Amino acid sequence: MKYILALDQGTTSSRSILFDKAGKVIATAQKEFTQHYPQPGWVEHDASEIWDTQLRTIKDVLKKAKATSRDIAAIGITNQRETTVAWNKKTGKPVGKAIVWQDRRTAAFCDRLKAKGAESMIRHKTGLVVDAYFSATKMNWMLKHVPETKELAKTGDLAFGTVDSWLLWNLTEGRVHATDVSNASRTMLYDITKGEWDAELMKLFGVPASALPEVRPSSGIFGETLLLGGSIPVAGIAGDQQAALFGQVCTTPGMVKNTFGTGCFMLMHTGTKRIASGNNLLTTVAWQIGDGELEYAVEGSVFIAGAVVQWLRDGLGIIKKSSEVEALAAQVSDTGGVYLVPAFAGLGAPHWDQYARGLMCGITRGTTKAHIARAALEGIAFQVTDILHAMQADAGVKLRELRVDGGASNNNLMMQFQADLLGVPVVRPVVTETTALGAAYLAGLAVRFWKNQAEIATQWKTDRRFEPTMKAAQRKSLLSGWNRALERTKGA
Ligand SMILES: Nc1ncnc2c1ncn2[C@@H]1O[C@H](COP(=O)(O)OP(=O)(O)O)[C@@H](O)[C@H]1O
Numbered sequence: 001m002k003y004i005l006a007l008d009q010g011t012t013s014s015r016s017i018l019f020d021k022a023g024k025v026i027a028t029a030q031k032e033f034t035q036h037y038p039q040p041g042w043v044e045h046d047a048s049e050i051w052d053t054q055l056r057t058i059k060d061v062l063k064k065a066k067a068t069s070r071d072i073a074a075i076g077i078t079n080q081r082e083t084t085v086a087w088n089k090k091t092g093k094p095v096g097k098a099i100v101w102q103d104r105r106t107a108a109f110c111d112r113l114k115a116k117g118a119e120s121m122i123r124h125k126t127g128l129v130v131d132a133y134f135s136a137t138k139m140n141w142m143l144k145h146v147p148e149t150k151e152l153a154k155t156g157d158l159a160f161g162t163v164d165s166w167l168l169w170n171l172t173e174g175r176v177h178a179t180d181v182s183n184a185s186r187t188m189l190y191d192i193t194k195g196e197w198d199a200e201l202m203k204l205f206g207v208p209a210s211a212l213p214e215v216r217p218s219s220g221i222f223g224e225t226l227l228l229g230g231s232i233p234v235a236g237i238a239g240d241q242q243a244a245l246f247g248q249v250c251t252t253p254g255m256v257k258n259t260f261g262t263g264c265f266m267l268m269h270t271g272t273k274r275i276a277s278g279n280n281l282l283t284t285v286a287w288q289i290g291d292g293e294l295e296y297a298v299e300g301s302v303f304i305a306g307a308v309v310q311w312l313r314d315g316l317g318i319i320k321k322s323s324e325v326e327a328l329a330a331q332v333s334d335t336g337g338v339y340l341v342p343a344f345a346g347l348g349a350p351h352w353d354q355y356a357r358g359l360m361c362g363i364t365r366g367t368t369k370a371h372i373a374r375a376a377l378e379g380i381a382f383q384v385t386d387i388l389h390a391m392q393a394d395a396g397v398k399l400r401e402l403r404v405d406g407g408a409s410n411n412n413l414m415m416q417f418q419a420d421l422l423g424v425p426v427v428r429p430v431v432t433e434t435t436a437l438g439a440a441y442l443a444g445l446a447v448r449f450w451k452n453q454a455e456i457a458t459q460w461k462t463d464r465r466f467e468p469t470m471k472a473a474q475r476k477s478l479l480s481g482w483n484r485a486l487e488r489t490k491g492a
Pocket residue numbers: 010011012013260261262263305306307308309310322323324325326406407408409410411
């Protein structure tokens with residue numbers, strides 16, 4: 001068998017990618033799907049559309065590569081995390097819309113939980129901060145506001161799941177309701193030390209045990225699909241940021257990757273040791289390989305990164321394509337004192353301000369769209385720097401290098417500025433499809449397509465390394481300007 005098929009179900013599109021034994025991309029297929037914004041701060045997906053687009057990309061990618069089920073050794077799934085789907089176990093049909101990770105409708109409920117003093121218990125068990133980002137408050141909202149969920153829960157016919165388990169359910173035609181440890185760790189219902197759903201949390205959020213998927217290792221056989229002509233095992237599942245960590249081969253403690261996509265997600269692998277962040281980062285499960293121990297990561301999540309470039313394109317209309325932002329920003333050597341804080345959906349780590357809003361400041365009569373473009377790119381890099389500082393403080397060591405990936409990591413100007421601001425080299429690999437690659441590796445290891453992790457590690461190759469060149473005084477002055485701007489966005 002020649003290939004592993006990776007399904008990468010993201011926030012804005014479903015993708016399927018075929019990898020060969022050398023970890024090379026053989027073919028890809030992608031389909032965007034509809035974003036629903038029924039009220040300010042709400043973001044929903046239609047779970048049926050998620051499955052339809054995913055299945056279409058699977059068929060397209062096989063066609064492009066002229067491959068059949070006989071060429072596929074296994075399927076790996078990786079997915080937008082936290083987004084919550086409810087469905088009817090008897091009919092297999094979704095109940096209501098999926099509530100997306102970016103959705104803020106449960107912010108007030110989170111405030112009440114904090115006021116009740118539940119925060120430290122939640123943080124201790126789950127490694128998460130109390131925020132509308134995670135699945136549990138979304139499930140609680142569905143049980144309160146979508147009558148069918150409540151009725152199905154009574155008869156044990158309600159299924160809840162993150163997107164991985166929804167795809168798995170459909171691939172196996174309703175035979176398997178399971179998820180992996182990395183996705184479970186994003187629900188706020190999973191005790192990441194004991195490695196099990198937690199009864200106290202289920203009671204707090206009113207979620208019945210019968211609705212939750214079985215939790216399994218990230219690399220191992222979940223079931224088989226018969227939808228593609230022959231039987232293919234589904235042998236790996238991980239949330240997209242944990243999968244990217246694995247695809248970047250950050251598999252020894254202290255190694256860090258940052259994905260520059262719609263948002264930015266920086267993860268540091270901490271091995272089998274769970275580190276409690278003293279700096280407002282999350283502790284999360286990285287993965288579990290077969291019957292090995294749980295492995296952990298510390299994570300900093302930034303909600304708006306590449307999305308600010310989309311805003312320059314769609315909101316301001318100052319570029320036509322995202323990739324044009326680099327040439328526009330390069331027309332000026334600095335922002336002329338302009339700062340852009342893209343707190344469009346509140347601020348994530350390490351600030352966790354659900355009510356912050358975006359801000360642009362330092363504008364003069366001489367400010368041009370080039371300055372604004374540059375300030376937007378720098379705003380992404382400043383947010384990543386804040387996270388890295390928190391991570392270094394948690395780890396008690398200075399980072400040796402930062403591995404990067406994601407669509408916006410192709411921006412050389414931004415990557416150089418990022419290295420300058422961090423004072424740490426930024427390294428971009430040849431394969432920037434690390435999310436899908438990580439899912440492929442997890443699945444491939446389970447079916448012995450790859451022998452072991454050492455074999456995989458030899459496949460990681462540098463495309464480009466950005467060395468820091470900025471003087472310390474300039475870095476300090478830029479960061480103090482950023483901090484002043486940041487303060488002004490909070491709680492607005
Ligand atoms: N050259 C570029 N410079 C800066 N941002 C970019 C560039 N190319 C793409 N982007 C941004 O990167 C994001 C797409 O990256 P991707 O990794 O595909 O994201 P996701 O998986 O979150 O959908 C978009 O928000 C886009 O605006």
